[in-house]
Amino acid sequence: MAISALEIDLNGPEAALDPYPLYEQVRAHDPVHWNKSDEFWYITRYADLMSIIRDPRVSSKRIANKARSLSEEEREKVSLFLDAVSSWILDSDPPTHTRIRSLVNKAFTPRMIENMRSRIQDLVDGMLDKVQSKGHMDVIEDLAIPLPGTVISDMLGIPEEDHHRFKKWSTDIAMSVAGSDSVSSLVERLEMGQKSFLELFEYFTGLIESMRGNRQDNLLSSLVEAEEAGDKLTEQELVANCVLLMFAGHETTSNLIGNGTVALLENPVQKKMLQEDSGLIGSAVEELLRFDSPVQKTSRTAATDIEIGGKTIKSGDLVYLSYGSANRDHLQFTDPDRLDITRKENRHASFAQGIHYCLGAALARMEGQIAIDTLLKRMPGLKLDTEDLQRNPSLVLWGFKEIPVSF
Numbered sequence: 001m002a003i004s005a006l007e008i009d010l011n012g013p014e015a016a017l018d019p020y021p022l023y024e025q026v027r028a029h030d031p032v033h034w035n036k037s038d039e040f041w042y043i044t045r046y047a048d049l050m051s052i053i054r055d056p057r058v059s060s061k062r063i064a065n066k067a068r069s070l071s072e073e074e075r076e077k078v079s080l081f082l083d084a085v086s087s088w089i090l091d092s093d094p095p096t097h098t099r100i101r102s103l104v105n106k107a108f109t110p111r112m113i114e115n116m117r118s119r120i121q122d123l124v125d126g127m128l129d130k131v132q133s134k135g136h137m138d139v140i141e142d143l144a145i146p147l148p149g150t151v152i153s154d155m156l157g158i159p160e161e162d163h164h165r166f167k168k169w170s171t172d173i174a175m176s177v178a179g180s181d182s183v184s185s186l187v188e189r190l191e192m193g194q195k196s197f198l199e200l201f202e203y204f205t206g207l208i209e210s211m212r213g214n215r216q217d218n219l220l221s222s223l224v225e226a227e228e229a230g231d232k233l234t235e236q237e238l239v240a241n242c243v244l245l246m247f248a249g250h251e252t253t254s255n256l257i258g259n260g261t262v263a264l265l266e267n268p269v270q271k272k273m274l275q276e277d278s279g280l281i282g283s284a285v286e287e288l289l290r291f292d293s294p295v296q297k298t299s300r301t302a303a304t305d306i307e308i309g310g311k312t313i314k315s316g317d318l319v320y321l322s323y324g325s326a327n328r329d330h331l332q333f334t335d336p337d338r339l340d341i342t343r344k345e346n347r348h349a350s351f352a353q354g355i356h357y358c359l360g361a362a363l364a365r366m367e368g369q370i371a372i373d374t375l376l377k378r379m380p381g382l383k384l385d386t387e388d389l390q391r392n393p394s395l396v397l398w399g400f401k402e403i404p405v406s407f
Contacts, residue, residue: 005029010322011038016393019296020337023325032309040299040318041311044325046332046349048309053321054354057306059093061086062299063177065318066186074187081194084201085177087240090248090356097355103233104241104359107222113363116151120367123150124374132378136385139261139403140254143375148253148367152246157218158207165203170247172196178251178396197243204239219245249360255294255399256368260285261375262403263292265384267339274341274373275380281373284341285365288372289327290348291339296324296395298352323349324398379407 005025009015010033015022026033026044033042043049052058059065063085067075075082085091089101127146131137149170153163175184176193184192204220211221223238233241264271264284274284297320306313313319326349328336333345351358358364376382385404392399 005033008033009037010035010042010320011040011395015395016391019324019395020328023322023328027325027329032311032313034311035320040320041313042297042320042322042325043308044322044329045309046326046329049321049323049326049349050353052300052306052308052319053349053352053356055306056094057302057304058300058319059303060097060300060356061091061093062301063091065301066299067190070187078187078190078194081176081190081197084197084236084240084243087234087237088244089241089359090244094355100233100237100241101355101359104223107219107225108245108359109222110362112155112219112222113366116155116363117366117370119154120147120151120370121374123147124371128374128378136404136406139375139405140258140400141402143371144254144257144261144399144403145250147257147371148364149250151253151363151367152249155219156242156246157211157216157220162203166200166246166250169196169200170250173200173243173247174251174397175394178394200243200246201239204242205235208235208238245360249363251397251399252294253360253364253367255397256285256289256364257371258400258403259292259294259398260288260368260372261405262384262389262400263288263339264372264376265382265405270339270341271376271382275376278373278377280341281369282365283343283346285368285372286346286348287339287341287343288368289350290333290343290346291327292398293324293327293348293350294398295350296398297322298396321349321352323352324395379405382407 005028008022008026010019010022010026023044026042031045031048033044035042043052064082067082087100089097089104092100124147127143131142145167149167150163153166173193173196176189207220208224211224215221220242223242264274274280300319300321302313302315302317302319304315330336351361382405385406389403390401392401
């Protein structure tokens with residue numbers, strides 16, 4: 001018996017395996033969807049999402065609002081982490097967001113990103129050199145995880161001998177803000193995130209002190225300069241946003257590389273087309289971002305009552321912007337369930353829009369283009385070693401645990 005779209009659970013085990021068929025049903029029959037299991041509204045259609053993502057009546061203070069469900073004692077346990085998260089550009093509203101983002105933008109410049117191009121190519125080549133003679137690799141472990149972690153570490157001026165420490169910190173913080181309740185409780189995840197955040201805070205504080213008065217050509221040094229000039233970042237804002245850049249750039253770009261590789265391997269005609277014409281890599285990465293977005297959803301909170309799609313979202317209600325669903329909306333994209341690396345009209349939602357448009361979008365695109373293009377050139381016979389790929393248990397940061405391949 002077919003299940004009603006009203007009864008579909010977009011936060012349940014079926015969605016965690018493959019949300020796209022569920023998205024299609026909900027878009028068609030209940031596009032502004034109240035999801036009972038997590039008590040969130042899901043905005044699933046592209047037009048509705050693009051409307052609400054720019055709406056000043058929704059707040060981005062997502063972690064603090066999710067923490068409302070905790071007891072006073074539980075909130076006290078994780079108060080340091082909740083205070084720090086409130087300084088993230090990702091988790092703040094104007095005017096705080098406007099001030100912090102403008103200062104971070106001064107440091108995170110297009111020139112700084114473009115200067116990383118040759119370094120990214122060298123890193124990808126070095127990682128593939130290590131596995132080339134073996135004839136097999138795990139795309140996640142051997143490329144998708146280490147590449148963005150190393151790139152953002154380099155940009156922040158973190159010494160190479162310390163790079164390995166950041167993966168655990170990054171993973172813990174990512175799970176604390178985007179993990180699944182089926183794996184651990186919210187307070188458990190926040191406690192884990194707080195522990196790693198405090199270790200990172202101590203590390204960055206020492207690094208920042210070493211850079212004061214000792215100008216270096218890296219992102220952290222530029223952020224220190226922004227902090228010291230005029231309308232400055234506080235120390236907490238400075239360190240908190242370094243942590244955000246560290247984990248957000250790491251986790252999402254890893255999933256772009258992993259999801260994109262799998263999509264191409266499962267669509268061999270598209271893979272062959274890209275291998276024969278690497279000039280398509282730009283449009284290919286945009287299509288891979290649309291087709292299987294590294295971030296499937298992100299949360300907001302209604303600051304006042306909002307009428308949308310025939311529904312009333314009440315003040316204080318929690319809302320998920322469902323990027324993965326919007327990117328498959330047939331009202332916006334022609335034949336949306338088909339991978340088409342030559343797609344021309346492709347204003348996907350994967351980097352968000354409005355004031356929270358992804359700060360690292362240009363860097364993620366560059367890493368994805370270089371990694372996937374180089375992988376296909378150097379391993380032309382690349383193929384999956386299993387049909388049973390396992391996903392991470394979160395639709396927020398959507399990716400694979402491992403991708404075993406041979407070539």
